[in-house]
Amino acid sequence: MLEIPVLIIGGGPVGLTASLLLSRAGVRSLLVERHDGTSRVPKARGINARTMEMYRQLGLEEDIHAAGLSAGSTGLIVWTESLAGREIERRVPGRALPKNLAVTPTTNCLCAQDDLEPVLRRHAEAAGLGDVRFATEMTAFRRDANGISATIRDLATGAETGIRARWLIAADGAQSRVRRAMGVRMPGEEKVYDSVNILVRADLTEWVKDRPAALYFVEQPSLRGTFLTINARDRWGFLIHSLAHYGYRPADFTPEFCTALVRQAAGLPDLPVEVLGVSYWEASAIVAERYRDGRMFLAGDAAHEIPPTGGFGMNTGVQDVLNLCWKLAAVERGEAGEALLDSYDAERRPLAELTTRTSLANALSMGRTAKQSSAVLPRREFLNEQGLIFGVPYESAAVLADGTPPLMPEDPITEYLPSARPGSRAPHVWLQQGDTRLSTIDLLGKRFVLLAGREGAGWAAAARALAGSGNPPMSAHVIGGRLADPENAWHAAYEVSPRGAVLVRPDGYVAWRSRDGAADPEGVLRDALDRLLGRQAA
The missing domain is CATH 3.50.50.60 (FAD/NAD(P)-binding domain)
Incomplete structure (x- = not known):
């Protein structure tokens, strides 16, 4: 055993x-x-x-x-009648716009x-x-x-x-x-539509090199499908949607039939195509x-x-x-x-x-x-x-509310408003440590992390005193000390005074926040840990 x-x-x-x-x-x-x-x-x-x-x-x-592709290989989304035919529209995805790229130190x-x-x-x-x-x-x-x-x-x-x-x-x-x-x-909606993925080897470079995209949507009266960029050269997925509406069955997708469909979607009747695999699946929306x-x-x-x-x-x-x-x-x-x-x-x-x-x-x-x-x-x-992606807050016993109201973006799906309100993903702010530029995101992810304002050394000392001895591992940083805030952005982003502090969980979400100082920081922080770790009733 x-x-x-x-x-x-x-x-x-x-x-x-x-x-x-x-x-x-x-x-x-x-x-x-x-x-x-x-x-x-x-x-x-x-x-x-x-x-x-x-x-x-x-x-x-x-x-x-x-292992993946460079951002320059997939910067667009394209709609077209065929790869060699009339283009309907091309877009830069909203996720790739400069204002959205600025909220994180990394990229898609x-x-x-x-x-x-x-x-x-x-x-x-x-x-x-x-x-x-x-x-x-x-x-x-x-x-x-x-x-x-x-x-x-x-x-x-x-x-x-x-x-x-x-x-x-x-x-x-x-x-x-x-x-x-x-x-x-x-529960939810099962089998909303059916699809077939066709994995092919075909050189499409000539028809995509001037409009590198992650997705090429093909819209024809007799065929709706999507070229999926795999290596941006000669390895592609081709996804066909809603087979039942065309009268197709999974058994119909022989190599010869798949080749004909790919050529039709490309608008290239003589395109050399090698079919590498075919998989049938049904999309559901269930949780x-x-x-x-x-x-x-x-x-x-x-x-x-x-x-x-x-x-x-x-x-x-x-x-x-x-x-x-x-x-x-x-x-x-x-x-x-x-x-x-x-x-x-x-x-x-x-x-x-x-x-x-x-x-x-x-x-x-x-x-x-x-x-x-x-x-x-x-x-x-x-x-x-x-x-x-970034803005949906958690609400649970592992998050200690601080009495501040939630931010209410006009469209919570498309709009991200950075916030350090407990339950939120800890915002990205660029800091400086000596000659090294690093993000607040780079301080997180291994353990609990306490981030204190420039006059919050008491909070940092409390976190170090409590780390271990039955408490989770914790690290602590004073922003404005060895970690410089050259753009004076951290206090505004985390909405704390110079004496305040936040405690960030190992998954990068804010667990607790004190917007100002406290007479007994160690006692306050100990109580917060007991509550959010389920060691006493909240």
Whole structure:
């Protein structure tokens, strides 16, 4: 019997990220994935800037950018009658506008899943505490009040191993066996439309080089599809929407038929095309009715199926485990009460529901459920969801309200108003340490971090005194001391006086804020930690 704190089911981006996060937090885990290796097809491609902030903090930013495409390769979104024919419109996505790029020290990245997963796997395996096993499946499990007993099988040898884990993360995809065994329903709209992804090798350079885009939407009376940029040269996805409206069936998509469709969409009847793969799928807009069931947690597609129009599926999934893993680690290390784990559902499920509704609205605005539609161009929110990506606050017992009202942008989907109100993602501000320019984002991500105003040394001393000894690891920084604020932006962005302070969680969200000083900073901070970590009633 192998005993392990956390058992992770599923070795896609969500499971691999969970393994890495737990290792960085000092918690051992075992990941099992029934496939014999990482993904062989592109699947998800877009990594938004909030997700890239997380990977930046984990030290993966450069490797992911190296595996993906440069921003110059995918700067546009194009609508056209065919690649060689009349262009309908081209746009710069709202996420790439200068005002939106300025809210983060990193950038979006287009990195196909079959290029991303090897990077994540390499880092997860190198982290040391995570045991990652491919070609291995969980064949049975049962749970009790103290944990999960499971059996895993090595698919290469047939050897079986008994596992005893205290916690289980189900990152096993939309058809999650674990979720079904848990009896968790998925309310929402199922099978909104059907699609086929065709992966091809074809040299389209001549027709895209002067308008590099992530997506080329093809709009014809007899064909609506999308060229998906994979390597921006000779490897492309071609996505066909709403097959049923054309009378197509999955069996119709032979290599010859797929070649003809790609040539039609390209407007190039003699284009050399090699079909590398075909996959059929149905888009749904559904979210699990609960994310936690005792010692078991749902994450990624096991917790939500999000229409791909906007690229939120994988991003939402890896941010699920960013939220969950620091909480599991705090409970596992004895620093938090188990009540902290209830905040995972309270924080992530409402955001997934909003994201799912937004993505579905994007798809419907483009007529994705119809053969022909006057709605060729999408609503203005499409790829302009800056508020959704950065601005949705958490509300849970792991966030201590400070009595300030929430910011109310005119359009909370498209507009992000930076705020350090508890529950918000900690804003990005450029600071200076000696000759090094760094972001507040670069101070976060490994542990709790207290950021104090230039006269808030008492808060910083309190944080250092409380770190350890039953409390989570914490670091503290006085802004305006060794960390200079050359643009005098930090106090305004974080809305505190020179004597104030904020406490930021390991996932980069503000947990607590004191807008001014206190007579007993250590006592105030100790009480805040007790409350937000579930060690006493709020």
